[in-house]
Amino acid sequence: xxxxxxxxxxxxxxxxxxxxxAFVATVCAVLSCYLVLKGWSLMGDAISHAVLxxxxxxxxxxxxLALGAFSSGLLCAVATGYIKAHTRVKEDTVMGVVFTGLFAxxxxxxxxxxxxxxxxxxxxxxxxxxxxxxxxxIFAVGGVTLAIVLALRRDLLLFCFDPGxxxxxGLRTNLLYYLLLALLAATIVASLKAVGIILVIAxxxxxxCVGFLLADxxxxxxxxxxxxxxxxxxxxxxxxxxxxxxxxxxxxxxQTLLFIAALLFAPKRGLLRSRRTDGQPTPVG
Amino acid sequence: MSxxxxxxxxxxxxxxxxxxxxxxxxxFHLAAGTICALVGVNGSGKSTLFKAVMGFVxxxxxxxxxxxxxxREAQRRNLVAYVPQAEEVDWTFPVSxxxxxxxxxxxxxxxxRIPRAEDRRVAEESLARVGMIEFRDRQIGELSGxxxxxxxxxxxxxxxxxxxxxxxxxxxxxxxxxxxIVELLRELRSAGHLMLVSTHNLGSVPEFCDHVVxxxxxxxxxxxTDEIFTExxxxxxxxGVLRHFRFDESTIQKHDGRAVTVLTDDERPLxxxxxxxxxxxxxxxxEKVVEERAEEPDDK
Amino acid sequence: xxxxxxxxxHYEYMVKAILVSGLIGGVCAxLSCFVTLKGWSLMGDALSHSVVPGVAVAYIVGLPFxxxxxxxxxxxxxxxxxxxxxxxxxxxxxIGVVFTAFFALGLLLISLNPSSVxxxxxxxxxxxxxxxxxxxxxxxxxxxxxxVLGLKWRDLLLFCFDPNxxxxxGLNVRVLHFTLLTLLxxxxxxxxQTVGACLVVAxxxxxxATAYLLxxxxxxxxxxxxxxxxxxxxxxAYASYYFDGSTGGCIVTLQSAIFVxxxxxxxxxxxxxxxxxxxxxx
Numbered sequence: 133x134x135x136x137x138x139x140x141x142x143x144x145x146x147x148x149x150x151x152x153x154a155f156v157a158t159v160c161a162v163l164s165c166y167l168v169l170k171g172w173s174l175m176g177d178a179i180s181h182a183v184l185x186x187x188x189x190x191x192x193x194x195x196x197l198a199l200g201a202f203s204s205g206l207l208c209a210v211a212t213g214y215i216k217a218h219t220r221v222k223e224d225t226v227m228g229v230v231f232t233g234l235f236a237x238x239x240x241x242x243x244x245x246x247x248x249x250x251x252x253x254x255x256x257x258x259x260x261x262x263x264x265x266x267x268x269x270i271f272a273v274g275g276v277t278l279a280i281v282l283a284l285r286r287d288l289l290l291f292c293f294d295p296g297x298x299x300x301x302g303l304r305t306n307l308l309y310y311l312l313l314a315l316l317a318a319t320i321v322a323s324l325k326a327v328g329i330i331l332v333i334a335x336x337x338x339x340x341c342v343g344f345l346l347a348d349x350x351x352x353x354x355x356x357x358x359x360x361x362x363x364x365x366x367x368x369x370x371x372x373x374x375x376x377x378x379x380x381x382x383x384x385x386x387q388t389l390l391f392i393a394a395l396l397f398a399p400k401r402g403l404l405r406s407r408r409t410d411g412q413p414t415p416v417g
Numbered sequence: 418m419s420x421x422x423x424x425x426x427x428x429x430x431x432x433x434x435x436x437x438x439x440x441x442x443x444x445f446h447l448a449a450g451t452i453c454a455l456v457g458v459n460g461s462g463k464s465t466l467f468k469a470v471m472g473f474v475x476x477x478x479x480x481x482x483x484x485x486x487x488x489r490e491a492q493r494r495n496l497v498a499y500v501p502q503a504e505e506v507d508w509t510f511p512v513s514x515x516x517x518x519x520x521x522x523x524x525x526x527x528x529x530r531i532p533r534a535e536d537r538r539v540a541e542e543s544l545a546r547v548g549m550i551e552f553r554d555r556q557i558g559e560l561s562g563x564x565x566x567x568x569x570x571x572x573x574x575x576x577x578x579x580x581x582x583x584x585x586x587x588x589x590x591x592x593x594x595x596x597x598i599v600e601l602l603r604e605l606r607s608a609g610h611l612m613l614v615s616t617h618n619l620g621s622v623p624e625f626c627d628h629v630v631x632x633x634x635x636x637x638x639x640x641x642t643d644e645i646f647t648e649x650x651x652x653x654x655x656x657g658v659l660r661h662f663r664f665d666e667s668t669i670q671k672h673d674g675r676a677v678t679v680l681t682d683d684e685r686p687l688x689x690x691x692x693x694x695x696x697x698x699x700x701x702x703x704e705k706v707v708e709e710r711a712e713e714p715d716d717k
Numbered sequence: 718x719x720x721x722x723x724x725x726x727h728y729e730y731m732v733k734a735i736l737v738s739g740l741i742g743g744v745c746a747x748l749s750c751f752v753t754l755k756g757w758s759l760m761g762d763a764l765s766h767s768v769v770p771g772v773a774v775a776y777i778v779g780l781p782f783x784x785x786x787x788x789x790x791x792x793x794x795x796x797x798x799x800x801x802x803x804x805x806x807x808x809x810x811x812i813g814v815v816f817t818a819f820f821a822l823g824l825l826l827i828s829l830n831p832s833s834v835x836x837x838x839x840x841x842x843x844x845x846x847x848x849x850x851x852x853x854x855x856x857x858x859x860x861x862x863x864x865v866l867g868l869k870w871r872d873l874l875l876f877c878f879d880p881n882x883x884x885x886x887g888l889n890v891r892v893l894h895f896t897l898l899t900l901l902x903x904x905x906x907x908x909x910q911t912v913g914a915c916l917v918v919a920x921x922x923x924x925x926a927t928a929y930l931l932x933x934x935x936x937x938x939x940x941x942x943x944x945x946x947x948x949x950x951x952x953x954a955y956a957s958y959y960f961d962g963s964t965g966g967c968i969v970t971l972q973s974a975i976f977v978x979x980x981x982x983x984x985x986x987x988x989x990x991x992x993x994x995x996x997x998x999x
Binding site for chain 3: 240344
C-alpha cells in the first residue's frame with residue numbers, strides 16, 4: 133500500500149515535474165495577489181492567449197521562444213492600453229478584441245509554418261515531459277521575476293492600492309504599470325511549459341483569491357496564496373500520476389477545491405461563518 | 418522647515434485622448450499659509466484641474482509649478498500629498514490603518530521601503546494627531562466614513578507634505594469629524610501649509626477657506642474669499658445650475674427690501690420663515706399664503 | 718484563375734462549412750452589440766471556456782453536445798453570480814476563478830477519455846468536419862436566438878443601458894439578465910463548432926466593437942455588426958481552405974483586421990479623427 137503511494141517519487145520525471153510545478157506555482161501565486169487586488173485578473177487571460185503568435189514567429193526566425201512569447205504578450209497589453217486610452221470602447225471589450233486577434237493570427241501562422249512545435253503542449257503544458265533545459269529556463273525566468281516582485285513588493289502594493297498617492301510621492305507610476313505588465317508576461321512565459329497558456333490563467337487568479345478570502349494583511353495574503361498554490365501543484369502532479377489525466381488540469385482543480393474550501397470556511401468572510409452568525413443572534417444582556 | 422511654498426498654474430489646457438477639452442487656459446496662483454477652495458459644478462473641470470496639479474494628466478499646453486520647482490521635482494521632495502475621495506479607494510484591500518499611514522513615509526525610505534525608527538515615530542505621531550492611534554491594526558474597510566478620512570489625512574501628515582490636496586473631504590463624513598478636519602486644516606495653515614480643497618459644499622467655503630478658485634471649464638476668478646465669493650461670480654460659475662432663493666421675492670413677510678439670497682448647487686434649500694412655516698421662492702401661486710400671513714400679528 | 722478560386726466551392730463540406738459559419742457569424746455579431754454595450758465581453762470568454770466540460774460529457778455519454786454545453790455554461794454563470802454576491806472579490810477575479818475551474822474539469826475529463834472526444838475539435842472547432850446532426854443543433858440554436866433577440870431587443874437594450882430605468886418600467890430585470898446570459902451561452906455553444914472555445918469571444922465581441930466605432934445609433938450598429946459578422950465568417954471559412962483548416966483562425970484574423978481599419982479610420986471615433994480634435998485644442 134505504502135509502496136504504491138510512494139511509487140511516483142521513484143520516477144525522475146515525476147520529481148522534476150513536482151519541482152517545476154511548485155516553483156511555477158510560487159511565482160504565479162505571488163503575482164496573483166497583485167493582479168487580484170489591482171483588478172487585472174483577466175489581463176492574465178489576455179496576455180497568455182496573446183503569446184501564441186510570438187512563439188510561432190520566434191520559432192520561424194530561430195529566436196528563443198521565450199523571447200517571442202514575452203514580446204507578443206507585452207504587445208497585447210500595450211495595444212490594449214493604447215486603444216482604451218484613445219477610443220471610447222470599453223477596456224474589457226478592447227482586451228477581448230486584441231487578444232483573440234493575436235491568438236487567431238498565431239493559429240493561422242502555425243498552420244502555415246511547418247514546425248515540430250506541439251500546439252497541445254503550448255496550450256496545455258507538458259509538465260511530465262519537461263526537459264533539463266526547460267527546467268533551467270523556468271527557474272531562470274521565474275527566479276528573476278520573483279526577485280523583482282519581492283524587492284518592489286511595497287511599491288507595487290502602493291501602486292495597486294492608491295496610484296494617486298504613489299504619484300504624489302514621486303514614484304513613476306507609468307513605469308510601475310509597465311513593470312507589472314512585463315512581470316506578468318514573464319511569469320506566463322515561465323509557466324508555459326508546465327501548465328500551458330490556458331490554465332496559467334487559473335494559476336494567476338485562484339491563489340490570490342484564496343489569500344484574499346482568508347487574510348486581511350497583505351503579508352498574510354502572500355503567504356497563504358503561495359502556500360495554497362504550492363500545495364495544489366504538488367497534489368495535482370501527484371494525483372495525476374494515479375488517475376492518468378491531464379496534469380495541468382489536476383493542479384488547477386486542486387486549487388479550485390482550496391478556493392471552495394476558503395469560500396465556505398474562511399474565519400471572517402466564509403459563507404458558513406456568516407450563516408452561523410445570522411442564525412444565532414448574540415444574546416443581549 | 419523650509420521656504421514658503423506656492424502653487425503656480427499657468428495657461429493650463431487639458432485635452433483627453435478622445436479629443437475632449439476638459440479645461441482651457443486655467444491660470445491661478447496661491448501662496449503658503451492658505452486654505453483654498455476649488456469650486457465648480459460637476460463636469461466643470463474641477464477634478465481635471467486637480468489631476469493636473471497632481472500630475473496625473475499632462476496638459477497639452479501650459480505649466481504647473483510648486484514654489485518654482487517642476488511638479489516632478491516637488492513630488493520627489495515629498496512636498497505634495499493627496500487625500501483621495503472615498504469612492505476612489507478600494508476598501509476591501511488587505512491593508513491596515515498602520516500600513517496606509519506608513520505609505521506616507523515611502524518617499525523617505527530606501528529602495529526596499531523598509532521603515533526605520535524615525536518613520537515609525539512620525540507615523541505614530543501623525544495617527545495620534547488625528548486621534549486614530551487606537552485603530553492602528555484595523556483593516557481599513559472596518560472604519561467609519563469619518564475615520565477613513567482621518568487615516569488618509571494622517572498619511573498626508575506623515576508625508577510631511579507642504580501642499581495638501583483634498584478631494585471632496587466632507588462627503589460621507591459626520592459633523593464632528595468635519596469640525597475636527599477643519600480644525601486640523603487651520604492648524605496646518607498657521608504652520609505655513611497650503612491646502613487646496615475641492616468641494617461642492619458652498620456653505621462651508623466661507624467658514625474655513627480664506628481663498629477660492631472658481632472654475633467652469635477654465636478659471637473664472639481666484640483670490641481671497643470675501644472678494645471673490647460674490648453672488649455675481651458664483652452665478653457665472655454655476656450658470657443656470659445653481660438654485661436661488663431670493664428673499665426679496667419670496668413669501669417671507671416683512672422683509673425690509675434688502676435681499677438675502679440663499680445659493681446652493683445641487684440641492685434646493687428648504688427655508689422656514691420666522692414663524693417656523695414653510696417659505697416659497699415665488700409669490701405667484703402662493704398669494705393665499707401671503708395674504709394669510711399678512712394678517713398674522715407681527716412677530717417682532 | 719477563377720477556376721482555382723472556385724475550387725473550395727466544389728466540395729460539399731466546404732459549402733456547408735461556409736454557410737454554417739456565416740449563420741453563426743451573423744447571430745454572434747447581432748448578440749455582440751449587446752455584449753459590448755453591457756460590458757460583458759469577458760463573460761463571453763468565460764462562458765465559452767465553461768461549456769467545455771459539458772461538451773466532453775455529452776460526447777462521452779452520447780448526448781447532443783448542445784445540451785451538455787448549455788448546462789455547464791449556465792452552471793458557470795450561476796456560480797459566478799453566487800460567488801460575486803457572497804464575497805468582496807472583484808468580479809473579474811470571480812470570473813477568472815470559475816471559468817478556469819470549469820475548463821480544467823473539461824480538460825481532465827477529455828484526458829481521461831481520449832477516444833470519445835477530440836480536444837482539438839473543442840478548442841479550435843471543426844466546422845469542416847461538422848456532422849449533419851450538429852448542423853441541425855446549430856441551426857436550431859441560431860433560430861431561437863434570432864427570434865428572441867428580434868422580439869425583445871428593445872427590452873434588452875434598455876437593460877444594458879439603464880437597468881434601473883428598465884426596472885422602474887416594470888420590466889423583470891432578473892429575467893432579462895438571465896435571458897441575455899442564456900443567449901450568450903447558447904451562441905457560445907454554436908460558435909464553439911466554428912471557431913473553438915478560445916476564439917468564441919472574438920465572434921461575440923469584435924463585430925460589436927467595430928460597429929460601435931462606426932456609428933452612434935444602435936439600429937445601425939446592429940446592421941453594421943451583422944453584415945461584418947456574416948461577411949467575415951463566409952470569407953474566413955472560404956479562405957480556410959487554403960490554411961489547412963484553421964477556420965477559426967481565419968475568421969477571427971479577418972475580423973480583427975476589419976476592427977483595426979475601423980479603429981484608425983472611423984470618421985468620428987477613429988484614431989485619426991480624435992487626434993485632429995486634440996491638435997485643435999492645443
